[in-house]
Amino acid sequence: MSFREKLAHAVERNGSLLCVGLDPDPARISGDAADFLCAVVEATSDLVCAYKPNLAFYEQMGEPGYAALRAVLQAIPDDIPVIADAKRGDVGHTAQAYARALFDELGFDAVTVNPYLGGDAVAPFVERADRGVFVVCRTSNPGARDLQDLAVTGEGGPRPLYEVVAELAKEWNSRGNVGLVTGATYPEELRRLRELCPEMLLLLPGIGSQKGDLSAAVRAGLDVDGAGIIVNASRSVLYASAGADFAQAARAEAQALRDAIEEHRQAARAEVRA
């Protein structure tokens, strides 16, 4: 089953467009990181359409971090797709090694990649038609403006670099497995990207701790079928409680987010039908 099919099934089964980012912060976890994350997975796996571990948070722990990542991947039910938030980007033969690391050695269903090195740096991921590839397009950090918003010259007049990246991602999408990463905090940019890429999956970080406006983001990002977005929350779910009830608190927060997304989605669809 391809990433996209696996995702569609999880969306349907759990009635959810919510992805939970599994990013362990040793300063906020009392006890073993793997146990903590596996408990969160167990408490939330009927509420999400995907999980997204960001590799940086495992790498900072060295070998125990690698072991924790293995344990978390093992704990996630087989029918929930898992996205490696890795943002890798390197020349062809190196990108091939990264693809082997993430898809074969670790078994991820999808990955985030950085576009700066161009098409041949993304190709080794895209060639794996059964996996998903999310090209980082417009992020929600302040520094995103430094490059992503630069005006690039072109036939129809200047336009921001991130729009050019979206167009490139469409070119790279010969196998139908390419999506975009775009911050949820800028609904106007999100709306523009949805216009440019009506059929692409959009992975939206920036909900929860990053304080995006959920309603605006959902409305701006939905495709014509009222789907096509994956809304990620990490810290707001993982660290919903600092106490021993962290797993129940994570479940409550995930449920609230899932329900809020679903409510905005239904409202948007009703408006379209009206």
Add this chain to the structure above:
Amino acid sequence: MSFREKLAHAVERNGSLLCVGLDPDPARISGDAADFLCAVVEATSDLVCAYKPNLAFYEQMGEPGYAALRAVLQAIPDDIPVIADAKRGDVGHTAQAYARALFDELGFDAVTVNPYLGGDAVAPFVERADRGVFVVCRTSNPGARDLQDLAVTGEGGPRPLYEVVAELAKEWNSRGNVGLVTGATYPEELRRLRELCPEMLLLLPGIGSQKGDLSAAVRAGLDVDGAGIIVNASRSVLYASAGADFAQAARAEAQALRDAIEEHRQAARAEVRA
């Protein structure tokens, strides 16, 4: 001792601007990857100014790859700086985790980073004033043109994105520890970057297997003091022989490259003096 001082000492001691990339390819190594790499380090450490493991090649091997990386880092003499070719790039708190992984957990002296997410994604690395940070600027792969050569509008007329990245890297260089990664196969671009950034360290992949013109690259990249470049070769050194004599062959290739770089450097300096 800072990365820059450690590098200067190694350049002086070994009379070398050569960096050897330690990128294990399981298909080309008979036997244990860690043993292979440690033998290459032992055979070349008096000929190089730095080593540069690209993390992709270790990550593709899973846990044994991580162990091999640890073994290689242990085998490199303390007075040779080690650059993590990681090309990481993520939002601030995630970039902090990557900086901890690479600088603290693994102990690298320097790192390559991707500029696409902007200044706050690079800052957690740059803040470590004793470490080096090489911003990926202009790579030598075909896809480099997709983004890096795009014409960005500006006051003095349009100019390529990679030049804007070089200017940004100068802004980010408040602590004097920022350099650029730029492919050695495009001497004109390299010359232009040296003009823009007269005092920055330039890390030049693209020698050896990637067939850059060594003479042109050295001449284009040298700073006014006849230094300021790190010339990397990976596969041409590591796989100089497929036989049991791989370490001696690696030494011979490293020596030939070091001497060729030194010859071009002396010629360039003589021309400047003439």
